[in-house]
Each structure stands twice: as C-alpha cells, then as structure tokens.
Amino acid sequence: MKQPKVNFYNLAWRWHFYAGLFVAPFMVMLALTGTIYLFKPQLDSLMYSSLLNVPAGHHTVSADDLLTRVKAAYPQGQVTQYLPPLNAEHSAQFVVQNNGQELNVFVDPHHGDILGEQDAKKNLQAIARAIHGELMIGTVGDRLIELAAGWGIVLVVSGLFLWWPRGQAAGILWPRLNSRGRVLWRDLHAVTGFWGASLLLVMLLSGMTWTGFWGKQYAEVWNVFPAAMWDDVPKSDVEARSLNSATRQTVPWAMENTPMPMSGDHAEHMNHDGAHAGPAAPTIALQDVQNIARERKVEPGYSITLPTTATGVFTIAVFADDPRNDATLHIDQYTGKVLADVRFAHYGAVARATEIGVMLHEGKMFGTFNQIVVLLICLMILLSAVSGVVIWWKRRPQGKLGVPPLRHDLPKWKTAMVIIFALAVVFPLVGASLVAVWVLDRLLLSRLTRKAESASSSS
Template structure:
C-alpha cells in the first residue's frame, strides 16, 4: 500500500533533516506542557512587584509623614502585641511611604506583620512568603520551579531545560533555507491553514530562540540536581562564594540557606558565622539596624534576627541592580562585622550565574529587561499553541504523527554527538534522552517489524 502523499513527500527530505525533525518533534512532545506552565508562571512572576502592590498595597504602602519613623524595637513590640510569638526577621521601610515588616514565629507557623512605621499601627498580616513577598507570588514561584509538586518534579526542571535547548537548536536548523521556500523572516500569506501556523511557529522561534535558550540555561541553577552539584563544585574550586572570609571567624555547620529568610544561589551552601558569647548583653535590634545603615547597605534589606546564643544579626539585599546585592553578618554581642560581601566578592562562576539569574527574572536592566522576558514568555506560549495546531492538522488518524525514522541513524552522527554532549552536560536530560532513544529504536522498530 502506498504512503499518503504528505508522508511520501516527507521521505524525500535529506536523512539529516528528517532525523533533526524527528528529534524536534520528540523534544516538543516532552516539554510543551511544561513550557506553557513555565511561561505562564514566569510571566506572572515578572510582574511580581506590580501585582503585589496592586493587591496588597494597603499592607505594603503608607502615607509619607514629616516626623521620624519609630525605632525598630518599638515596631517589633507593636507587631508582637498584635500577634504574639518570636520575631525572626525585620524589614526596615525601604522608602518614606513603605511599611515595616516583622516576621513572627508561633505554633501556627510564620506570619508577616505589616506595621505603619510612623504610628505603629498594624496594617495586616499575611503568611510568610520570603523573597516572593506575598503568599500568591510564593505559590507562583513554587509552581514555576515545580517545587510545589514535590522532590521528583523539581528535578524535572533540568530535563525540561535540556530538551528546550534541543528544541531551539533543532528548530533553527529546520528553519534554515535549503533551496526551498523556507527560512523566511515573515509569515507568508496563503490559503492553506498549516503553512500559516508553520510560519507563525518558525518566525516566532527565530526571533526569540536565543532568548529562550538563555532562559533555559539560566533557569538551571534552580534545579535540585544540576544546580546543587554546580554550586558545590564551583565553591570547592573557589569559583563561587568567597571562602577566605571564614579563615578568622567562628562558623557553624548550618548553611546560610537553612538559617536565613533569603539568600542568593551562590551563598546557599556557605556556612553561617557564629557569635561569641562574652557575658555582655546582646545588641538591640535598634543598634543592629543602625550599624547596617551606617555600613551603607542598599535600602530594602531584610534583617534575620539571632535565634540562639550563637546566632548573628544578618542583613541581606537583592535589588534589581546585581552589583548592589550584599550580605552582612554581625556578632550579636560586640556588633563586630563578621562577614560583609557583595557581588564583586564572588568568584567568576558565582558572578556569571547571579547575573544570569537577575536577567532571567527581568531585573538587571530595568523595565526593558522585564518587557523582553515577558515577550519571550508570550512567544513560548504562542509557539507551543502553534505546534499543537500543526501536529493536530498533519497527524494521520490513529497515529502519533511523528516524522518517519530514517533507515540508518549512522547518517546522523552529528545530531547524535550534539545530543550526547547535552546529555553529559545535563545528566538528567541525558537519562531522558536514553529513554527516548530506547523507545525510538526498540518499540518503534519492533512495531515496524510486526507490521512488515
């Protein structure tokens, strides 16, 4: 029985093209649902500040007053009077019209208490959301990283990123002109529906492919396997956090990510310094905040309060401009600066990843950065939808509709080499590639043999 005209035409394509087309199809099949989810949640999170201010403005903002703000200790006392517990963090107002924030730990969990810094009025309470700011944005962030779905799902981030890289590389190859009416930078006019969707998919991809590739690579630090391993190796090689800072100070075995309410990727595994009890009274929060301000840390910082006799006062800030990020630890008894480091103190790997993360989140270059990343998220959704439409229109009934395999994969050594390299660089992606190869070679070949 002869093949349908469309499939027969496809078999006339060069073997290398057919192989790459097949891998592009499989990559899309595997990651399109995740790509749509990541694009939607990523696009929402890019608007974090705007959404938080719109829906939680009554908690976050106050009317600026001519008088001085209350002392931090008074603000904390007012927060505890309204919501009893133990204070764990204090966020000084970042501007004249910003509320102060006190995180209170109790048997019910952690809550953020928002206080008017001029008169001490409690404005409201929300569940602690850390860097995300509000519970809604925390939920969006957890879904975006797949952390919301558990340990295994969080590791899928690396697999999705690896296959997204394969999608971009193979997609660019398929777009290249090779004596046919393809490789155009515009959507052609025509009467058939499929060429329109194909052009929409290809043109959107060619204009945004490099940005999507950048998003895939810079999203990997959040992966539970690849990100953790790269962090460990970079720090062991002295290319991550500044190890020399701990030569002359006492440190605990607790990493910063377990002791602080917010921490950047590079410093997650760095050890927390320890205070040295001297018998003298501990510093007050007023003294600690005054010291941080005197050291010139960027407004908007968070103060983690000592939770034990060996604990320290820690200030951390991660503004849009990556060069201004900073972490300071103070001995809670003497007020001595135990650690004070920022972006300039990180190793080359740490700086590269922190810069990439900042751009990924639409922060480093202000509004332009935010809009470019938002456009990339919309492009991912558009390409995913157009890919689904194309597949639905071309698939034979009762079939997956994958591009037909070539007689011998020996003709596609270059493709296999590229895919193998990605697998070695991203091990979990490599494992998924082996599964895809096994499916392609064993299941589909066996099915073909049975039908012969």
C-alpha cells in the same frame, strides 16, 4: 524489503517531537507563572496597597519598638525576619511563624500600628514562584522543572537544526502570512523559534542555576570564594542556602553554598554532642543591626534575618535588582561584630555572570524595558508551544497519537549529534531521560517494523 537506515535528521525529528510533547505543558506553565512574577512590583502595589503604603511621616519608631508590638500581637509566634521600610512611604514588614503558618506582618514605621497580615505562602506571588520553581510539590517538582528546562534546551538545538535556512528565507526568517492551515502554523512555530532561540536559551540556562540538582552541582564547581574569607570566622555546617525557600528569596544565588558563621564563643553555647544549646538570646538590639546596614551603605530593600539558635547570627541581605548592589552581612548576636561582609566585588566571574543572568531572567535589571523584553519572550514561548501542538495534531498519523511522518530526507549532521551528546553529559537528568527515550523508541520502532514486515509478507 530492508528498511533504510535512520539518519540523524530523522532522529532529530523524533527527539524534537518527544521533547516538545514533554516540555510544552511545562513551558506554558513557566511562561504564565513567570509573567505573574515578572510584574510583581506592579501587581503587589495594585493588590496590597493598604499593606505596603503609608503616609510619609517625620518620626520613625525604632525597629525594637516595632518588634515589641509584633511580639505582643502574636504572643505564640516567632519573628524570623525584619524588612525595614524601603522609604518614608513604605511600611515595615516582619515575618512571623505562627501556629504552623508563615505570616508577613505589615507595620506603620511612623506610628507602630499593625496594618495587617498576609499568608507568606498563599499570596499570588508566593504561589506563582512556588509553582514556577517546584510545582508546589518540593524536590520531585524541582527535578521535573529541571528536566523540562534541560529538554527545552534540546528542543531549541534540535529545532534550529530542523528549520535552519537551506536556500530559502520564507517560512524561516519570516512567516508566509498568505498561507493557511498547517503551513501557517508551521511558519509561526519555526520563525518564532528561529528568532527567539538565543533569548530562550538565556532564560533556560539562567533558570537552571536555581535547580536543586544541576544548579547545586554548578554552584559547587563555579561559585567558589577564597577560603581566606572565612579563616578567622567560626563556621557552622549550615549553608546560607537554608535562608532561601521556594516562596522567599533572602540571600543571592552566589551566597547559597557559603557557610553560615557562628556567634560568640560558640563552645559555650554548644552541648557535649555539638548541638545547639537552646534558643537565640541576642544581646544587641535589632536597631543596632539596622544601623550597621546603614553605616555600611547596604542598599534599601534589604532584610534582616534573626538568629534562631544560641550560635546563630543576624543576617543582613539584599538580593538587588542590580546585582552590583548585592550585599550579605553576618552579625554576631552578642557583640554586634560583622563576621562577614560579602559584596558583588567578591564574586567570581561566573557568579557575577550568573547573578546578572538571573536578574535579566526576572526582568529586574533594566526596569520596565527588561520587563517588556521578558514578557515578549513569555508570549513567544506560549506561541511556540501552542503552534507546536497544533502542527503535530494536523500532521499526526491518521487516528493515532504518534510521531508525525518526516516528508524529507537529508544527510546526517554529525555536528548536531556531538552537540546533543554534549548536552546529555552537561545535564545528567537530560542524558538519563534521553537514553530511556532512545531505548523506548528503538523497542517501539522495531516492534512496529516487525508488524509492518509481517503484514506485507502475509499479503
């Protein structure tokens, strides 16, 4: 007997299953690590109070005196960054590369005493951020996270189609709490997904902007500053993204693909091969750079990245909770001249929207309220992932780990097909994996179909 042609509803069902199977572990991981990072201010204050907080004092030790004390404490180390105290009751912080370790060194800004140190890559928040962004395995992890986020979008779209209200509200707009077993789990999964779809899409899309493949292409297309901004500034071939890492955020997303300026008469500090000739030798004081930040009204919470080469610059940067307060300034290490001063007003429309999306994603835009909303989204993601696995387990083929049977057959949904193909084009990693899954699915389906036909004919 000829098999009926599989329509899009069946196809969406299978794709939703495959996406869920792949995405669920990642979504659980992202929700858990995201929750830890979401409450960074509260957790840091609770866990590292002795390092972060100091009694308020009237006298303040200059940045250069603090720097001298840190260098004396770590004679073999290299200081790469300085974070001035947020206010009179907060410590100052230096980032020191020492014996292969990156250390956060905390200093009392009123007395100059070193309060302690912290491994910059092994504290709770750094680990949570590194797992969240790249699974702590570099580029491969970044691509896996990007693939999971892209498939998460496919999951939301296909899920909306599968559970869209068709003449009923129970089980779609609200769960049937008087039900038991698979029906209740199915309702929890569907209702959570239905109400949370738009929020989940915002979280996935805002997170995708930080990925190494799609995010980089997105930035190159949409995050462009007027070329005239850099006309009178000697530029290096290094981009500002080099200041960011999996565990540390220095410059805002909007600045990542902008060129790093060079200090001084750069020709004098380059050898004939065009390479940097020697280490940094700044002639302006660190306190001078901090004074520039104050004069230019950079919001407290900024960092000052020190130059590491003879042509490098001091970079003042604040990745503000409210993106409207973002600031990135590059300072010539010899003259103190401000080579670039980029604010939110200089961002393009897409860059502004992206920065706002990122801050909403991290729960920083509207304080505690924003944190609570994102926490609810994380809990919703956990519920969706767990309930999805449970209903699959309850409906899986007897004794197998395959796709649950489809108990209803509806007409093709051409609009959904167009949307899925559009997602495959917009997110190339998703498109490539979608083709791979489709080929595998077809091969397995045809093989199983042939087995079924041979079994029926022999009987």
